[in-house]
Amino acid sequence: MDPRITKQAEHIIEYATKTKKDDNVLIQLTDYGIELAQEIYLLAARKGANPLITVTPTETTRQYYDIDTSFLRNFPKHVYELTKNTDIIVSIRGENNLKALSNVEPERMSIRSSALKEIQESRLSKRWCLTQVPTPAYAQEAEMSMSEYEDFVYSAILLDWGKECSAMEKVKEVLDKGRQVHLEGVETDLTMSIEGRTAIIGDATHNVPGGETYTAPVDDSAEGKIYFNFPGIVYGREVRDIRLRFEKGEVVDYSANKNEELLKTMLNIDAGSKRLGELGIGTNYGIKLFTKNILFDEKMGGTIHLALGRAYKECGGVNESAIHWDMIKTMNPGNISIDGRTIQNNGVFSWNQADKL
């Protein structure tokens, strides 16, 4: 077995979930990842915790959506009671096909997701952790071989998270104090206020890998234009070369080179979908490539991401929307400044540049 799987399991048990005696642990699999699940299981057991592994194959999930619509409203009480009596939930992404759900009617997904709302709420009240294992499907989406993709995944996950958190805290500090953010880059000149908002760090507990610091822009404040060199992905479809122009916080002009219609649809979903819900700064320099996988992409060092739609309440955000759509842009070349002072230039934080002198 790849020894990096054990290291990932150790991170999840020791750091992300802080598993201890008598914790009831639930480990959830899709298709791949049984080795990681076994490692987590045994590390948890050696702490005196009680692990259980469940598995829901992707193809089973897909075919489940074809059952009688009234059955989609069923509430699985045994799963609810299992969840309610669980302390720690580790979800391992390991799909064998990333497009398995492409042709499910969104309405059927939405019925099912409403039916499971109480379970989902219970889940979020636990010490939950979302992580991933390398699979051929993810490697394919990333346009890599499996072994290249394994290196990619573990380079992102197996970091010194104490150090990483210090780096994220530094970004949080300047964002919390700051008022006006200025993003400059290729076809990009955008300002927004973050005054009074609270930044949060993605410290590799809920998401493994972690590595971002994010906050919520003040409504009506975004002004200017931005070009996203990475595709925006929604329901597995790519919208390429998105260009947005903001006035008083709202998108007033847009274009895309592929699936522009989808961009239009998304912008017009509701009042909040034309406005910014998040400004995030990627700090994970272990991630060097865009792989069409938001769990990794939004953390990439030297990038920022903006989300259209719903803002995080924890950041003090107020924008409401049915969507929260992340779009990612490299800041190399580029410049991020706050209240007139550059905090990052060409993807490198100013304090790290100073270190280099």
Next chain:
Amino acid sequence: MDPRITKQAEHIIEYATKTKKDDNVLIQLTDYGIELAQEIYLLAARKGANPLITVTPTETTRQYYDIDTSFLRNFPKHVYELTKNTDIIVSIRGENNLKALSNVEPERMSIRSSALKEIQESRLSKRWCLTQVPTPAYAQEAEMSMSEYEDFVYSAILLDWGKECSAMEKVKEVLDKGRQVHLEGVETDLTMSIEGRTAIIGDATHNVPGGETYTAPVDDSAEGKIYFNFPGIVYGREVRDIRLRFEKGEVVDYSANKNEELLKTMLNIDAGSKRLGELGIGTNYGIKLFTKNILFDEKMGGTIHLALGRAYKECGGVNESAIHWDMIKTMNPGNISIDGRTIQNNGVFSWNQADKL
């Protein structure tokens, strides 16, 4: 996928568990069997039931036994609540290694099993079903290729169970009415009373495959000798060529060609371990070979089995013991008679012989 997997799933849903709308279903895997689990999951979902799959790899179970002994006493409340709120439990045997637990200290297993007693009791109060999928480990134990073993498994399971039940009911009828059983065969001449006892049929609900009719001999009644041509298996060890002689229901003489010491140990475990707990007659003529797997072996058509130790209360049995050890013997050549009338000769029931005329 092998279409016989779908047929096995249909048997489990339609016949063995009679799954219906709103049933909460738990499907348990070890290593192999995900295809069968998926088929059961989807068939259950299409009935309006709520399926969930759990998995406990054999190697994980093995390593679990090495944890701190005090942790082995842990009670996993989330698993208990899951079980309690479940209506149907389908356990799929699919180990990748049948000897994985060979070197676990029996005491550690016993501690764990005591700790989980409440969960086990809850399980047995449900509509439970134990079945198996072919795996290379089982094929190896049976000394067959995988594809030969697949044929073996599905020939045993995919029968017309309506017909099979009629055949078992016929045996039950003669056992329920009968008083004295006489077994004759190679080095075998044994009598016992079954007067007043109730026979039960293995109708392929709890065990898939089914195919046996069994009852409990009257204490003190067994007289004579028997030779078991198939090995008796205990804790994965084989005791070959077991010969037993009974007087007044008790084993007074014994021998074996391999592991005779183990036979001696088993006979002396307690007062009940020298006495008969069960007389079973195999009626599954889809099973033509002994494969060192009790789920199949004891159902083999043309065999009988006797168990030393604990009797089934449902049969009216009274013998108590810590063990219930099944030993199997071919009755071809051989003869089974009840109250002086032959019911089976050389492995063929008398009423079937009459049919042939």
